Amino acid sequence: MAVSAxxxxxxxxxxxxxxxxxxxxxxxxxxxxMRKLAAELxxxxxxxxHHVASKEALLARICETITVxxxxxxxxxxPWEEQxxxxxxxxxxxxxQHPAMWSYVHNHPEFVEDRQLPLWQALYRILRAxxxxxxxxxxxxxxxxxxxxxxxxxETRGHVTGAPEEIxxxxxxxxxxxxxxxxxx
Amino acid sequence: MAVSAxxxxxxxxxxxxxxxxxxxxxxxxxxxxMRKLAAELxxxxxxxxHHVASKEALLARICETITVxxxxxxxxxxPWEEQxxxxxxxxxxxxxQHPAMWSYVHNHPEFVEDRQLPLWQALYRILRAxxxxxxxxxxxxxxxxxxxxxxxxxETRGHVTGAPEEIxxxxxxxxxxxxxxxxxx
DNA sequence: ACCTGAACACCGTTCAAGT
DNA sequence: ACCTGAACACCGTTCAAGT
Numbered sequence: 001m002a003v004s005a006x007x008x009x010x011x012x013x014x015x016x017x018x019x020x021x022x023x024x025x026x027x028x029x030x031x032x033x034m035r036k037l038a039a040e041l042x043x044x045x046x047x048x049x050h051h052v053a054s055k056e057a058l059l060a061r062i063c064e065t066i067t068v069x070x071x072x073x074x075x076x077x078x079p080w081e082e083q084x085x086x087x088x089x090x091x092x093x094x095x096x097q098h099p100a101m102w103s104y105v106h107n108h109p110e111f112v113e114d115r116q117l118p119l120w121q122a123l124y125r126i127l128r129a130x131x132x133x134x135x136x137x138x139x140x141x142x143x144x145x146x147x148x149x150x151x152x153x154x155e156t157r158g159h160v161t162g163a164p165e166e167i168x169x170x171x172x173x174x175x176x177x178x179x180x181x182x183x184x185x
Numbered sequence: 186m187a188v189s190a191x192x193x194x195x196x197x198x199x200x201x202x203x204x205x206x207x208x209x210x211x212x213x214x215x216x217x218x219m220r221k222l223a224a225e226l227x228x229x230x231x232x233x234x235h236h237v238a239s240k241e242a243l244l245a246r247i248c249e250t251i252t253v254x255x256x257x258x259x260x261x262x263x264p265w266e267e268q269x270x271x272x273x274x275x276x277x278x279x280x281x282q283h284p285a286m287w288s289y290v291h292n293h294p295e296f297v298e299d300r301q302l303p304l305w306q307a308l309y310r311i312l313r314a315x316x317x318x319x320x321x322x323x324x325x326x327x328x329x330x331x332x333x334x335x336x337x338x339x340e341t342r343g344h345v346t347g348a349p350e351e352i353x354x355x356x357x358x359x360x361x362x363x364x365x366x367x368x369x370x
Numbered sequence: 371a372c373c374t375g376a377a378c379a380c381c382g383t384t385c386a387a388g389t
Numbered sequence: 390a391c392c393t394g395a396a397c398a399c400c401g402t403t404c405a406a407g408t
Contacts (some may be wrong), residue, residue: 109344138231143359150335159294174328184365
């Protein structure tokens with residue numbers, strides 16, 4: 001039987017992951033170290049490596065979990081403009097909840113590039129509804145994602161100025177530009 | 186007189202800066218360490234701190250120099266659409282020359298947020314020509330910058346797929362969307 | 371004025387050993 | 390099976406000492 005030096009339950013991947021996300025929310029990704037995480041879990045640093053191959057692998061796991069949690073607009077018959085807006089707003093809101101982790105995702109798009117992810121499937125569906133031809137879906141979705149995540153990232157970094165309502169308004173303007181640009185295609 | 190352990194000329198800020206930029210071009214910002222930089226300059230790591238307050242301060246200096254080097258479209262009477270396109274293309278080309286450093290700038294927009302910088306002055310001028318009212322200049326320029334640098338960053342991170350010509354085409358589409366979105370305002 | 375060596379307080383991770 | 394301690398190869402930076 002494993003001897004836990006700290007409490008009854010043994011260390012679990014889930015516990016590692018959620019504690020790491022909390023520390024990241026509090027102090028940024030650069031503030032997370034395997035040693036601090038272990039201390040927070042009241043465990044030897046090396047114990048973590050029994051559940052996770054490396055720090056990078058742990059961050060990849062966290063990327064997965066927050067990406068999967070992103071709420072998506074329902075597939076109903078509301079106009080595509082509204083659905084696209086809803087998707088972008090959901091992304092925005094979710095990023096504001098975990099800004100440091102979304103910055104990390106933004107810096108490591110490889111963790112989110114799988115086109116089978118619900119995020120991309122939803123975006124494809126909405127773009128099809130807007131009239132984007134099948135062979136342009138990939139390209140157009142890449143552009144839109146770059147725009148939205150670029151904006152959200154800039155906001156996270158304090159590069160969008162003004163009071164909160166003003167920033168909200170700026171985000172609306174950004175969305176209008178995207179939607180107008182798509183419609184004028 | 187200072188005793189240089191390595192050669193005739195004493196260490197200079199310029200030499201530190203250009204060598205650091207070269208190392209960053211070769212191995213990314215995360216591949217740069219003060220110790221490696223010192224080794225490359227054939228100098229004791231601590232000598233660097235006589236010319237630069239910290240690693241962060243050095244990176245800030247490098248941000249400045251590459252930002253200033255960005256070529257800007259001339260202030261002539263070509264249509265605003267063309268000038269905006271030229272500015273974005275210049276940004277794009279310049280970022281491709283120093284991708285790692287531009288990624289760093291993207292992650293640290295505070296080094297580039299001074300509105301007196303030629304980059305912003307040029308963008309303001311072009312947006313005025315496009316009919317954006319004075320009180321919307323800041324907001325609109327923030328959105329455009331977020332879009333363009335978001336796209337360029339995604340490309341740098343390999344998140345825009347396809348052969349080089351195809352990526353070029355995707356960038357064109359992105360610019361069309363921005364210009365159409367602006368024109369439809 | 372400019373440079374240096376030793377030292378401090380951190381990292382991520384390997385490896386052999388414990389239960 | 391799970392956990393640990395010591396150790397390795399790195400960091401950025403402070404500080405006192407050299408010329």
